[in-house]
Amino acid sequence: DTAVSQTPKYLVTQMGNDKSIKCEQNLGHDTMYWYKQDSKKFLKIMFSYNNKELIINETVPNRFSPKSPDKAHLNLHINSLELGDSAVYFCASSQGVNTYNEQFFGPGTRLTVL
Amino acid sequence: DQQVKQNSPSLSVQEGRISILNCDYTNSMFDYFLWYKKYPAEGPTFLISISSIKDKNEDGRFTVFLNKSAKHLSLHIVPSQPGDSAVYFCAASGEGSSNTGKLIFGQGTTLQVKP
Numbered sequence: 270d271t272a273v274s275q276t277p278k279y280l281v282t283q284m285g286n287d288k289s290i291k292c293e294q295n296l297g298h299d300t301m302y303w304y305k306q307d308s309k310k311f312l313k314i315m316f317s318y319n320n321k322e323l324i325i326n327e328t329v330p331n332r333f334s335p336k337s338p339d340k341a342h343l344n345l346h347i348n349s350l351e352l353g354d355s356a357v358y359f360c361a362s363s364q365g366v367n368t369y370n371e372q373f374f375g376p377g378t379r380l381t382v383l
Numbered sequence: 384d385q386q387v388k389q390n391s392p393s394l395s396v397q398e399g400r401i402s403i404l405n406c407d408y409t410n411s412m413f414d415y416f417l418w419y420k421k422y423p424a425e426g427p428t429f430l431i432s433i434s435s436i437k438d439k440n441e442d443g444r445f446t447v448f449l450n451k452s453a454k455h456l457s458l459h460i461v462p463s464q465p466g467d468s469a470v471y472f473c474a475a476s477g478e479g480s481s482n483t484g485k486l487i488f489g490q491g492t493t494l495q496v497k498p
Contacts, residue, residue: 310490310491311385311488311490312427313488317483317484325483359426359427363484366483368415368486370484371429372429372486374419374426374427374428376425376426377424377426
């Protein structure tokens with residue numbers, strides 16, 4: 270009965286490969302997010318979707334493409350992986366886009382690019 | 384150009400004592416501040432928040448103080464318990480971003496509470 274789940278938990282891959290990370294929430298929320306925690310430990314927002322519509326798109330390389338097939342899912346596809354993409358990626362969800370609405374985070378996916 | 388900074392990477396306190404975690408921000412347009420707590424191998428979980436119209440918000444053992452003139456906030460945990468050992472993230476929003484869900488996070492402070 271996990272609220273926000275991500276798969277896989279760990280992902281090790283070679284430079285140049287394409288990979289996807291999946292996120293699902295069963296909280297009935299209408300807004301979902303992707304965050305990246307870099308080597309300096311800052312959590313930085315990448316994307317957010319509200320009712321499958323893109324709301325936030327930070328200065329992220331276009332090799333990163335989010336896909337929201339429905340309100341409960343927000344997947345992250347990364348093309349042509351680079352060493353600098355190694356990080357922990359967190360998915361989150363909230364009811365509504367307002368920052369006053371608590372964001373619930375998944376457990377994270379640790380991506381290692383070799 | 385990190386707008387939210389937690390300058391202490393770690394903090395160690397004795398059980399029963401007070402833990403004080405600090406956070407500084409640079410953007411005066413921020414109007415809402417949050418603290419999240421993170422255990423290893425888990426995602427961050429919301430702990431407590433404060434609006435810029437207040438200078439203090441309390442929830443049980445947790446109190447957040449906001450000093451707008453200094454652009455500084457702190458989280459006080461009293462009394463500290465071993466189960467409080469975790470990474471604490473400070474976050475902020477504002478500058479028109481409150482209606483997009485955009486949060487700016489600090490880099491976290493690892494709190495260790497010793498029995």
